[in-house]
Amino acid sequence: MPSSGRKFKDAIYEQLGRIGKAVSSPRRLELLDLLCQGPRTVEALAAEAGQSLANTSQHLQVLRASRLVEAEKHGLFVTYRLADERVCAFFRDLRRLAESRLHEIQAVTRQFLEERGEMEPVDRDTLISRIRSGEVTLLDVRPREEFEAGHIPGAVSVPLAELESRLAALPRDREVVAYCRGPYCVLAVQAVEVLRAKGFRAIRMEEGVPDWRARGLPVEASTKEAQA
Amino acid sequence: MPSSGRKFKDAIYEQLGRIGKAVSSPRRLELLDLLCQGPRTVEALAAEAGQSLANTSQHLQVLRASRLVEAEKHGLFVTYRLADERVCAFFRDLRRLAESRLHEIQAVTRQFLEERGEMEPVDRDTLISRIRSGEVTLLDVRPREEFEAGHIPGAVSVPLAELESRLAALPRDREVVAYCRGPYCVLAVQAVEVLRAKGFRAIRMEEGVPDWRARGLPVEASTKEAQA
DNA sequence: AGAGTAATCAATTAGTCTGTTGATTCCTTG
DNA sequence: CAAGGAATCAACAGACTAATTGATTACTCT
Numbered sequence A, B: 001m002p003s004s005g006r007k008f009k010d011a012i013y014e015q016l017g018r019i020g021k022a023v024s025s026p027r028r029l030e031l032l033d034l035l036c037q038g039p040r041t042v043e044a045l046a047a048e049a050g051q052s053l054a055n056t057s058q059h060l061q062v063l064r065a066s067r068l069v070e071a072e073k074h075g076l077f078v079t080y081r082l083a084d085e086r087v088c089a090f091f092r093d094l095r096r097l098a099e100s101r102l103h104e105i106q107a108v109t110r111q112f113l114e115e116r117g118e119m120e121p122v123d124r125d126t127l128i129s130r131i132r133s134g135e136v137t138l139l140d141v142r143p144r145e146e147f148e149a150g151h152i153p154g155a156v157s158v159p160l161a162e163l164e165s166r167l168a169a170l171p172r173d174r175e176v177v178a179y180c181r182g183p184y185c186v187l188a189v190q191a192v193e194v195l196r197a198k199g200f201r202a203i204r205m206e207e208g209v210p211d212w213r214a215r216g217l218p219v220e221a222s223t224k225e226a227q228a
Numbered sequence C: 001a002g003a004g005t006a007a008t009c010a011a012t013t014a015g016t017c018t019g020t021t022g023a024t025t026c027c028t029t030g
Numbered sequence D: 001c002a003a004g005g006a007a008t009c010a011a012c013a014g015a016c017t018a019a020t021t022g023a024t025t026a027c028t029c030t
Helices: A002-022 A026-035 A042-049 A053-065 A085-101 A103-115 A124-133 A144-149 A164-169 A187-197 A209-214 B002-022 B026-035 B042-049 B053-065 B085-101 B103-115 B124-132 B144-149 B160-169 B187-197 B209-214
Strands: A069-074 A077-082 A137-140 A176-179 A202-204 B069-074 B077-082 B137-140 B176-179 B202-204
Touching: A002 A053, A002 B002, A002 B026, A002 B085, A002 B103, A026 A042, A026 A053, A026 A077, A026 A085, A026 B002, A042 A053, A042 A077, A053 A069, A053 A077, A077 A085, A085 A103, A085 A209, A085 B002, A085 B085, A103 B002, A124 A176, A176 A187, A187 A202, B002 B053, B026 B042, B026 B053, B026 B077, B026 B085, B042 B053, B042 B077, B053 B069, B053 B077, B077 B085, B085 B103, B085 B209, B124 B176, B160 B187, B176 B187, B187 B202
Parallel strands: A137 A176, A176 A202, B137 B176, B176 B202
Antiparallel strands: A069 A077, B069 B077
């Protein structure tokens, strides 16, 4: 009787460990973070993460074996997506736990932002209400695909690569707020650098779409297919 | 500029990976689960988990390196505890994600319970309100230490080992509800088996103290020292 | 001081994980 | 049906991990 309990427990903790293993590799965490933005092909994920195709494919298979993501083949391409929105929620739980327990994260982030003069103290709630009231120009600087999979209502899609060429279309009399994937995505930081250099009043919002959604705020999608 | 972003991201995901690594081992998950019940010495944890002292000590050090737990030396004994109640919350998040994504967990659990005729459908909310109104006898069958670190108000501490010898003190005209550490702890299941064999009307509550607390319900501690 | 005990350390073994490379499969398109 | 590209597979080297064993440290108590 005590040993049959042991067998049961071993089986249970082994299962819990499957989830833990999935999120024990930095590469896989990066892939999961990307997938929180919406479905992507293996190729696109590999490019974003700066990894080889084969390696990315293997990591994605590990994630699939732990049932955190699902794959679907469309013609030549395989599209991976989160199996469930709870996976994204879990990723955020993990991220927040790491933020609260590992001061290294704050240290690394602070240093990164200081290096590019981005030490804004910005009150988040105020910023969010200004965005919702439409009194600022809101830029979504992620790749268009991700914008289409889900974005903040009122945002304009200006992928970072296109930013310089589209500056003329932006009103100069309003503050510009740029956002991207979330607090550890560098796109918005880079966008703000460009904008300020060109004379715009620009700030970055840390929150990405998953954070926005987690606050219970509305999210818009452009295509029928999108939204896991 | 793209590569400096890469360095930053690598550093961040490596940190997130520290949390993931900590929860990637079944043994460590079991230790974390135990620590959610309250602080324990290395020896006690090793005994509960059925592992060698040295191995347990090493796993605890891994958990400490990831800042999920803290250790404090008192005389000959080292007491480990969760570094933060958020760690327990995170463990529950992980457990719930595993439950929702890995049907193996339900399969294993169902089989285990069926083997001991424990296929009660019990409506949880009703059960909880009956417990709160005091119309059932509530037994906490965990080791006394854990009861003292925090228990459900109104519960009586009857560690499983003492159950047989204390049956006489239990009222026979009321239903008995037994609880232990949580849904994957076997103590309450075993207690119910004993109670039923002796003619009591007994059922098991899946929720443990952490689940109870997570519902926002009150928890009582017996000693000053307890409660991480 | 010396015995005794909780915990850790050190060293070892077997096993697992990561990332690379090159071959292979599967599908589309001309 | 052949060419070409997306993704996976297979095999490998190097690094890391888990559990065991025996030695060592750190503390208490007599």
